[in-house]
Amino acid sequence: MDESSGRSALVVGAGIGGLTVAAALDRAGWRVTVLERAPQLGEVGAGISIWPRAWAILTELGVAEHLVDGVRPAIQAGLRRPDGRWLAKAGAATTARGPVMVHRARLHEALVGSLGEVEIRTGVTVDQVCDGGRGAVVETTAGDSLEADLVVAADGIRSSIRSGVRSRDDVRYAGYTAYRGVTAKPVPGEASTSGGETWGAGVRFGYAPLVDGRTYWFVSANRPAGERSDDHHRDVTALVGDWHEPIAQLIAATPADAVLRNDICDLRLPLGRFDHGRVALLGDAAHAMTPNLGQGACAAVEDAAALVARLVDEPEIGRALTAYDRERRPATQRLVRASRLVGTVGQIDNGAVLAARDAGITGVGAIAGLLGR
Template sequence: MSGSTSSRSALVVGAGIGGLTAALALSRTRWRVTVLERAPELDEVGAGLSIWPRAWRILGDLGIADRLVDGTRPAIQAGLRRPDGRWLAKVRAEASGRTPVMVHRARLHSALVGALEEREDVEVRTGVTVTGLAGLDAHGPADLVVAADGIRSVIRNELHQREDVRYAGYTAYRGVTAEPVPGEASTTGGETWGSGVRFGCAPLVDGRTYWFVTANRPAGENSGDHHADVTALVGDWHEPIPQLLAATPPSAVIRGDICDLRLPLRRFDHGRVALLGDAAHATTPNLGQGACAAIEDAAVLAAQLAGHARIDSALVAYDRIRRPATQRLVRASRLVGVLGQVDNGPVVAARDAGLAGVGAIAGLVSR
């Protein structure tokens, strides 16, 4: 209800997917929201992400889904392959309510920003560096603080008095083709697992293709030429991998070490402060659920606040609902990464033989 009188105020720290979704969900339940973002401009970087059905329904309720998809989504041939192209598990991921919608992260971010700009009860302040809870007083009194400041959250570290980030042992390269790629690339997704290296791809709703490569590396190792790195790693693997790499501008390839939070996860609620998204439960990307988990956090948080008279009681309920679910996600994703990044020859052969005999694995990796 744009223009409605809001009786409660919230500060949201971080204008990523989770923070913006939380701001929108809160504003639609009569909260006045101020979003604080460190970057000088609202400009999301990244590549593709998968939005699974629960998160998609939430985006639909918030009026975001219709801003993301034009036309119909094609059926995709997906599954798990070896570098030589032999399928270990194969499924046909029909465009239905049971499969994810693949969008560019910047597209979702832009849709959320656009929705917030239409509301009179939300203000986004850029160029604001938050160094701790005490510094938030400068931005006015608030009944609620939502810490959505990412995996390196300064607010989480202040509350827990420790650094919980764990390096998973591998790095990831991500890219998106400059234009739609014809042929097999337009209808094929899934992953290819080698020895200590994985490749995955999926067509986006705009016709382009998102891809990623993971490789076992020491933390921080960086040659500076990401496109050359991925070409050396998977450039001689099966089609359409070489075709996709060739269709991706070198400047469009990004790289980042893969990290998650140590288990068990700490509490998401601290008085009037709620941790959300990666600040609460950063996970490895192996299940394609990171953005979805943040979106679901936002919906549950807004619902609990609307259903409880006391904010602290609402946050206790939010923690009780979301922490067990996201802890299972962090653990499951970590285990898939361990399996996918095996680099011992005999173990890789045994893994592939086992995967080939278990068709159900296709449902896990065909995202």
């Protein structure tokens, strides 16, 4: 009989990382319950890049086959100025070395469909986690106590479980906010065959075709934390509406009420441990990063695979989680640092420094090469 037979896990959070680890634990023979704070399952209307390592994991879980229809064409990408002049071209990103761009909701739906015997409870808010007699006990705000051999905290950057075990505020505002949108339908012309980013003074625009033919785009802009607006579509148009095509075309093709806005935050460095007794932190709860490398969700998927692999290799949960922390914390800390650096360079708004930045990119093409890879 498998060593994991009869073992139980509580996964807190039904986002991409939480559902991936739930599916992987279920396949390894664990009894899994997912606790989700929202009253129903769902994901935001934005795009997501799935890089090769994460794609391989999703393929193993039987999820990838539900994400792509037909052949994915190579996309010409690179980095431009607002007037359209290329700072650097990255070349066409092929299926083998580039990301697969999908809608987050489509990935989320495919993960839900892969869960097998996993139980999902919505409308459950976790208050704290403590040690029990033979495992970890999750206390909910409704007064319920749930015990399991393992608790996986996949409850996002504002994780209540991480805050409880570390007793400090790890969240850092990056200094800029992001608007995100997806066109209502495919947009013909350049928008369907190209992608990449455009960098201005303290403002960036990026876009990429999704596998369903629509286009995902984002705008990042230097703003005070917590700033509010009642019309995100109007704000985006004012920021980049006069930049090169197909930017205005993409914004116009996006429903006005479908533009999302979120302040960009990450976790302070150095990252804290991912293991706390029988509790494992995963995804944004462990290593929330800025979105500049498009690696946040992929890192959560890789966390899930690494955690379950260590649990299969090592029957003693505490040692398995220590090995998981040893493997994943250094790797994700490098991603947090690298993504923060790209954002710092991309959001420069000082005129003299801006000119030097653009000249350096044109001369060596370093950042465009990174985007291409």
